[in-house]
Amino acid sequence: MKPIPKGLMISAPSSGTGKTTLMLGLLNALSKRGVDVRPFKSGPDYIDPGFHRAACGRASFNLDTWAMGAGVLADLIGTSRGGDLALIEGSMGLFDGVASAGETSNGASADISALTGWPVILLLDVSGQAQSAAATALGFKTMRPDVHIAGVVLNKVASPRHENLLRLGMERVGIPVLGALPRQGSVALPERHLGLVQAEEQPELMALLDAAGDFITAHVDLDLLVSVARSHGFPDGTDTLPPPPGQRIALARDAAFSFIYPHLLDHWRHAGAEVQLFSPLANEAPDDSADICWLPGGYPELHAGRLAAADRFRAGLQDFAQTRTVHGECGGYMAMGAGLIDKTGTRHQMAGLLGLETSYETRKMHLGYRLATLNTPASGQTTGARLRGHEFHYSTILSQPDTPLAHVVDANGDAVPETGSRRGNATGTFFHLIAGAS
Structure with missing residues (x-):
């Protein structure tokens, strides 16, 4: 196993829960604190990495266990060496992948967490529920023993009373709450049918990223979040990317x-x-x-x-x-x-x-x-x-x-x-x- 920096995966039970807002806010906020964050994106998304780069000034690469062999994954994960923290944004729900893996893994974000030892920060949309959200978190915690749920960030919290009830539920099942994002005042990112509107099309991109960073700083315990980062290295492989198509x-x-x-x-x-x-x-x-x-x-x-x-x-x-x-x-x-x-x-x-x-x-x-x-x-x-x-x-x-x-x-x-x-x-x-x- 080759050593790699400590890292965290931002994931959720489904798409549309706010993973990108949390990811961009963390990249912006941690970079302003002097943390050398190395970003990644799980799965085949070619829009989010542009936002990642803008948020922290570091190139972001896709990691895909269906499309990439161990050698390619090892080389890409190796770009995080020299950094303080690897941060990867998951795709879809944490365990979601293709139905048939065939020759490779099924492409689920959870596979990257298992391969690297990077724990998962689970983002939960808690609209319309209180202590019951803990049952969802507990299910994710026990789904795969090789994937560690390090804590949750609660999203769309309606009020201080709502937050208190949510925290009581999480405490009962032993899952740390790393942050609580209020429903009011959240940062909205413009979207198009293939995902976010591209970073280069955002006229106020830096203002948007700064707003996301300020929002996350105000509502997430950044010190606690960084403290739960881990890794166990990554196995090497022999496969490589195809050569360039021309000089x-x-x-x-x-x-x-x-x-x-x-x-x-x-x-x-x-x-x-x-x-x-x-x-x-x-x-x-x-x-x-x-x-x-x-x-x-x-x-x-x-x-x-x-x-x-x-x-x-x-x-x-x-x-x-x-x-x-x-x-x-x-x-x-x-x-x-x-x-x-x-x-x-x-x-x-x-x-x-x-x-x-x-x-x-x-x-x-x-x-x-x-x-x-x-x-x-x-x-x-x-x-x-x-x-x-x-x-x-x-x-x-x-x-x-x-x-x-x-x-x-x-x-x-x-x-x-x-x-x-x-x-x-x-x-x-x-x-x-x-x-x-x-």
Whole structure:
């Protein structure tokens, strides 16, 4: 077992309980106290890490036990060495994961806690209950003996009397109360259908983070919370991330294209690749010196009119694809297609590198882990390579006429129709790459 810093996991019984507000408030407050906090996000979320970084000034990486092997997890967790405290924000409910683990873990946040020894701070929405909240906490405490619940933070507390009743219940079952967040005065974070509105889209981001930090400082015992942090090290592994797709990577980066996992960018740069940023919304084309152009996901549907009018970007992308690879993920894949229909039913011309037609006129959610076996070389990978990723979007496929890029299955092993596409040097997938698979 390799040593790692003490840490804590912020989790809850379900989504929508306020985990991100607590996480951001803790990162802000502890950093102001001089604590070198190293943030992480459990599961396949590419929005929260941007907020984490803004809140504490440290890069935040995803940890995913379904998509990542022990070696990749060990390398990423190892980035916390040198810090004072690792703090990881859980996803969904603490024990929630896919139904069938298959070759890997099921991706539950609890698995990261068990592997690292980082205790769980359980955030409970106590609306409409008092002592009964202790029964929920007790159930979580006894669910898995390898996951330690170090204490609870009570959320949406109605009054001092309500708080007193809640504390009495927790005392009865022997679970420490580390904080109580009042229902009035809580900090609200703007949301969109894929989660929070991105950090770079928040005009008053630092004021929002400072407000969260002040709120948490006022209502959480920070000294007590830090004192319950623990770790037991982490086992090593031999798997690694796929190599960079090129030596010079032209990466689209603006409000329409921003969904790429931080650990991939960090890996590319550490492996010696040069990442060249450009903005399609600013009508910029990929630099001609690049070996590959990568269009990540994002919100092309919100900017479809501007993308359709970006003639220099479109012509530059088409020229680039004559001799080199252009790869798109989800939103980037859609932008490489023939057309995109927005929620009003208006069709916008896209780059035309692929025949893909997508529509947001009728929303349909596509969500879940993906395991892809490539039918053809793509994004630096050879035919037969297996890749793990995650898909989350609300578009409907109207036409996907090009050569299927891969055989794609979900976490249960069931085939999905979103196979990705290839036409010449243009490739695209609806899933976002997380890691390779052995």
